[in-house]
Amino acid sequence: MSDFFIDTNIAKAKTISTDYYTSEKYFEFSKEKIFANSWQLIGDTDKIKDASSAHPFILLENYLDEPLVLTKDKEGKISCLSNVCTHRGNLLAYKPCKLHSLVCKYHGRRFSLDGKFVSMPEFKEVENFPTKDDDLHSLSLFQWGKFLFTSLDPKIPADEIYGDIQKRLDWFPMDKLVLNEKLSKDYFVKANWALYCENYLEGFHIPFVHAGLNDVLDFGEYTTEVFRYSNLQIGIAKEGDSCFDLPQSSPDYGKNIAGYYFWAFPNVMLNFYPWGISVNYIQPISVNETKVSFLTYVSDESKLNTGAGSGLDAVEMEDEEVVENVQKGVRSRFYKHGRYSPKHEKGTHHFHSLIAEFIG
Numbered sequence: 484m485s486d487f488f489i490d491t492n493i494a495k496a497k498t499i500s501t502d503y504y505t506s507e508k509y510f511e512f513s514k515e516k517i518f519a520n521s522w523q524l525i526g527d528t529d530k531i532k533d534a535s536s537a538h539p540f541i542l543l544e545n546y547l548d549e550p551l552v553l554t555k556d557k558e559g560k561i562s563c564l565s566n567v568c569t570h571r572g573n574l575l576a577y578k579p580c581k582l583h584s585l586v587c588k589y590h591g592r593r594f595s596l597d598g599k600f601v602s603m604p605e606f607k608e609v610e611n612f613p614t615k616d617d618d619l620h621s622l623s624l625f626q627w628g629k630f631l632f633t634s635l636d637p638k639i640p641a642d643e644i645y646g647d648i649q650k651r652l653d654w655f656p657m658d659k660l661v662l663n664e665k666l667s668k669d670y671f672v673k674a675n676w677a678l679y680c681e682n683y684l685e686g687f688h689i690p691f692v693h694a695g696l697n698d699v700l701d702f703g704e705y706t707t708e709v710f711r712y713s714n715l716q717i718g719i720a721k722e723g724d725s726c727f728d729l730p731q732s733s734p735d736y737g738k739n740i741a742g743y744y745f746w747a748f749p750n751v752m753l754n755f756y757p758w759g760i761s762v763n764y765i766q767p768i769s770v771n772e773t774k775v776s777f778l779t780y781v782s783d784e785s786k787l788n789t790g791a792g793s794g795l796d797a798v799e800m801e802d803e804e805v806v807e808n809v810q811k812g813v814r815s816r817f818y819k820h821g822r823y824s825p826k827h828e829k830g831t832h833h834f835h836s837l838i839a840e841f842i843g
Contacts, residue, residue, distance in 0.1 A: 489836045497820040499835040501813040504675040510770040516842045517749050520638040524751050524764050527629040531555040539566050539576040546767045552576045556596040563633045564598040565620040628657025647710045648745045654730045659782040666779035672803050674810035676767040682806050684830030692801050699724045699791050707829045714830045716744040718791050725790025741791035748837050756792030758783050
């Protein structure tokens with residue numbers, strides 16, 4: 484039986500092989516099999532707030548390393564394009580700027596802000612020119628509130644990943660979110676990206692690792708709901724602690740919910756609190772190093788530093804210590820697989836099942 488077979492019955496299943504966390508082969512394999520096919524968070528609409536503007540970026544720098552550019556034309560249409568000139572491969576936009584067209588600084592090839600080829604000096608003699616290959620590659624774009632997502636080669640419609648949580652939290656003020664740069668931070672973790680994700684995907688460790696968080700959450704009421712390509716953990720506040728004022732239309736109405744912890748395969752985490760959203764964007768760097776970007780989007784500043792959504796830096800330090808030690812442990816010749824708690828590790832079992840499915 485393959486080391487990457489995950490039994491659908493969690494009570495019988497063994498965890499994914501430790502080779503996944505330690506092998507360069509599987510790290511590289513996942514680049515095309517998982518990340519190139521998945522939807523990646525690329526920021527929010529404030530990056531291109533003005534019409535006739537462009538914002539270049541690298542998608543998953545040090546891993547996919549794909550140069551892309553967000554554009555917004557004078558009509559307000561947002562596009563996500565390849566940032567590579569179709570003539571000789573030069574980068575087009577070097578930094579965020581306002582402009583009416585994308586012009587290559589190498590030989591002057593010009594593109595409209597939706598990626599269509601416009602003109603090229605000294606090309607009158609070229610036969611069968613221009614063709615569609617001379618346009619910039621246009622990527623799929625998915626928008627939820629202010630958040631923007633794209634995929635190099637999407638195998639799954641974005642609605643199949645985010646639809647469940649959009650319906651569940653249709654009352655949440657996504658349009659009021661504002662990025663707080665001072666409260667946002669990057670962390671570098673000496674562990675495989677998958678170990679960081681699977682730690683997030685279970686609340687089993689909370690009483691053992693997060694004393695402060697455990698003080699405000701009712702661990703006995705902590706639940707996990709599994710969808711096809713995502714899952715949701717729900718933290719219930721202890722009596723008197725900060726929680727959502729839910730509308731009657733919510734299926735969770737009447738519950739003292741401190742936080743909704745939503746994960747989208749493979750590497751996007753959206754943590755909903757009464758004050759806003761803490762985004763955790765997980766970016767593989769090497770087989771045993773990961774960059775984690777904490778992006779703090781605030782909708783109600785009066786509720787900051789309360790309840791489960793407070794002290795996030797301390798929680799992160801506690802998580803990092805655990806996953807870095809697990810990275811050391813999975814290299815052991817005496818450990819190959821573990822087992823799952825059917826009650827508390829449904830999210831991790833689901834994650835491992837998706838990895839096994841995508842890498843075949």
